[in-house]
Amino acid sequence: MKAFGSGHGACPGCGLPIAVKNVLESVAPCFVVNSTGCLEIISSQYGKSAWGVPYIHSLFENAAAVAAGIEVALKALGRTDEGPIVVFAGDGATADIGIGMLSGMFDRRHNVLYVCLDNEAYQNTGNQQSGLTPTGCYTTTTPSGKMLPGKLGPKKDMVAIALAHKVPYVATASVAFPRDIRRKAKRALDFDGPKYLQIHSPCVTGWGIEGRQAIPIARLAVETGLYPILEYEYGKLVRVRKIKQRKPVEEYLKLQKRYRHLLKHPRGYEIMEELQRIADENAMKFGLDV
Amino acid sequence: MIRITLGAVSKPLESLKIKTGDWGAEYPVIDEEKCIGCGECEIFCPDLCIELVERPESKKEESKKAKKVAKINYNYCKGCGICEVVCPAEAIKMELKEIYKGELK
Numbered sequence: 190m191k192a193f194g195s196g197h198g199a200c201p202g203c204g205l206p207i208a209v210k211n212v213l214e215s216v217a218p219c220f221v222v223n224s225t226g227c228l229e230i231i232s233s234q235y236g237k238s239a240w241g242v243p244y245i246h247s248l249f250e251n252a253a254a255v256a257a258g259i260e261v262a263l264k265a266l267g268r269t270d271e272g273p274i275v276v277f278a279g280d281g282a283t284a285d286i287g288i289g290m291l292s293g294m295f296d297r298r299h300n301v302l303y304v305c306l307d308n309e310a311y312q313n314t315g316n317q318q319s320g321l322t323p324t325g326c327y328t329t330t331t332p333s334g335k336m337l338p339g340k341l342g343p344k345k346d347m348v349a350i351a352l353a354h355k356v357p358y359v360a361t362a363s364v365a366f367p368r369d370i371r372r373k374a375k376r377a378l379d380f381d382g383p384k385y386l387q388i389h390s391p392c393v394t395g396w397g398i399e400g401r402q403a404i405p406i407a408r409l410a411v412e413t414g415l416y417p418i419l420e421y422e423y424g425k426l427v428r429v430r431k432i433k434q435r436k437p438v439e440e441y442l443k444l445q446k447r448y449r450h451l452l453k454h455p456r457g458y459e460i461m462e463e464l465q466r467i468a469d470e471n472a473m474k475f476g477l478d479v
Numbered sequence: 480m481i482r483i484t485l486g487a488v489s490k491p492l493e494s495l496k497i498k499t500g501d502w503g504a505e506y507p508v509i510d511e512e513k514c515i516g517c518g519e520c521e522i523f524c525p526d527l528c529i530e531l532v533e534r535p536e537s538k539k540e541e542s543k544k545a546k547k548v549a550k551i552n553y554n555y556c557k558g559c560g561i562c563e564v565v566c567p568a569e570a571i572k573m574e575l576k577e578i579y580k581g582e583l584k
Contacts, residue, residue, distance in 0.1 A: 195527045195552070196494035201503055201559035206525040232494070239494035367522045401560030401573075404523065 190241045192217035197239035198231040202400020204364040204390030204407065205231070205306055209277060211367040212304055212386075215374040217242055219272040220259055224252035224287060226279035227313040227392075228306060242272075250287040252278045253294035256301045273302055273378055280307040283387075284320035284345045295354035298382045302374070305347065305387040312395040316447075320345035323415070324467070325460035326447050328395075333450035338460050343467070351385040352424055359421040363389040365408035366418070366430070373420065380422075389416050397446020409441040414468035417475050431479045435472060438464045499526065503558020505573040509549055513570035516545030520562035520571060528552040529562060 192213035199206050205228050213219070223229050223246045232239040233246055247255045256276045263269055283291060283305040294301060310328050311317040318328040323344040327333050331340040351359045358380040362370045370388060377384040389410060391403040398406055410416040411430060415438060418430035439461060442448040451457035472478050511534075521529045531547040549571075551562075563571045 191492065191527070193527065194492040194494050195555035196497040196499055197526075198497075198499075199525060201525075201557035202561060203525055203559075206527070207523060210525075210527060211522070233489070235489060237494045237497055238489040238491060241491045399560075401564050403559075404561055404565055 192219075192240070192242045193232070194239045194241060196237070198234070198237070199227075200393045200400070202391075202393045202398075202403045203227075203231075204308065204392070204403055207364045207367060208304075208306055208362075208370060208388045208390050211370040212275065212277075212374045212388075213242070215371045216273055216275055216302065216378060220256075220263075220274045221245070222247075222252050222256040222259065222274065222276045224276070224278040224282035225249040225313075226282055226306075226311075227308070228277055228279065230313055249282055251290050252276045252282060252287060253290040253301070253303060256303070257294045257297060257299040260299045260301055274300070276301060276303045278303070278305055279311075279313070280305060280309060280321035281311045281319040283307075284347055288320075288350075292350075292354065295351065295356055295383045295385075300381060300383070302377050302384045302386065304374075305385070306390050307387050308390045308392040308395065309344075310392070310395050312392040316392075316395040321347065324463055325451055325457075327450055328447070333454055338454045338456040339448075339450065347387060348385075348419065348421075352421060354383075355424060356385050357382050357423050358384040358386075359419075360385070361387045361389070361417065361419050363407050363411050363416060363418060364391070365389075365404050365411060369418065369430070376420075395447065397449070398444065402444065406441070406444055409436065409444070412436050413438045413441045414472045414477055415441060415464065417471045417477055419475060426475065429475050429477060432472070432477050433479055435468070435478060438468050498554045499557050500528075500554045503556070503576075504579045505558040505560065505575055506553060506556060507551055507558070507560070507562050507571050508574050509551060510570045510572070511548050513568050514545065514548045515568045515570070516547035516549070517567060518547075518549075519565050519567060520549050523561050523565045525559065525561065526555045526557055528555040 221244045318330045325339040420428040
């Protein structure tokens with residue numbers, strides 16, 4: 190039986206099903222825990238479940254805690270051979286609402302693979318700012334106008350937060366490279382304890398892009414250095430995706446409606462320079478350039 | 480003892496009864512001559528409606544390139560066009576559905 194099936198309700202061109210099906214390709218059969226978010230809405234409406242593996246959704250904030258409970262229960266029942274436990278959570282559920290539970294799960298060293306599907310805002314409720322929304326991004330809670338040039342703060346560094354918990358396996362990936370997702374999901378299961386995988390996934394409506402552009406835009410985020418693809422094992426950076434010719438961030442920004450105000454806003458140039466500085470810093474820090 | 484009756488339990492893969500194929504205005508068409516059977520479209524398709532199948536015996540000799548060919552299940556394809564973009568052989572083209580052709584009256 191397929192682990193994830195057709196007929197789900199995702200928008201045409203959505204990145205989430207690509208991430209989910211490729212993770213499940215490597216880890217199924219498994220137990221799936223889902224937080225509230227787009228993925229829950231599109232795949233688990235009553236009578237329209239798209240899941241072929243055991244699936245549970247409880248609340249927005251407690252996906253990590255539920256997964257921890259399942260892991261302990263399976264251990265107590267002696268059923269540890271039935272497959273790993275995988276959490277699929279959105280960026281808001283990971284970085285804002287559920288960060289306490291996530292921190293607790295990391296701290297108690299539960300044997301759980303936590304996958305954060307990062308589409309950079311609360312896209313399920315219509316594009317509100319989350320902790321993982323990047324600088325300068327238009328959302329309905331950080332609108333661009335006289336007062337604001339989009340979001341002011343930086344994107345929360347969840348990878349560093351996971352590393353600070355001494356999580357044995359931490360990695361980022363992008364839906365533009367699904368084979369990389371498959372390899373990382375498989376590699377993660379070799380580690381005992383908590384695992385954190387963050388997958389960059391385009392949102393058609395929130396980012397203001399066409400469905401067919403989703404993959405090229407996700408690829409551009411990597412190629413500009415704004416979304417570095419990293420892999421840490423026991424706190425050490427073991428692999429990065431090198432970029433042959435790093436592109437200017439403007440190329441990535443101008444394709445999306447959520448950034449289009451930067452081209453005419455009085456402070457837009459400032460923000461664009463800031464984003465370029467972040468990309469340069471990433472390239473320096475992780476050695477992205479060949 | 481709590482009893483869970485079937486009324487409250489969702490069955491696996493019930494989504495298969497939802498035919499999402501009529502969502503989009505466009506649909507992909509595969510040029511079987513050009514298809515190199517690499518599976519790139521299969522791995523990217525968000526609706527899981529592309530699969531690689533064995534090329535029919537009669538056509539195997541004509542195209543020596545690949546033994547496999549991509550096949551689309553139009554019951555679920557939402558016409559996003561991702562397969563057209565990612566195809567390295569440019570074998571997939573999006574076409575407008577018949578009912579959307581012509582002028583508005």
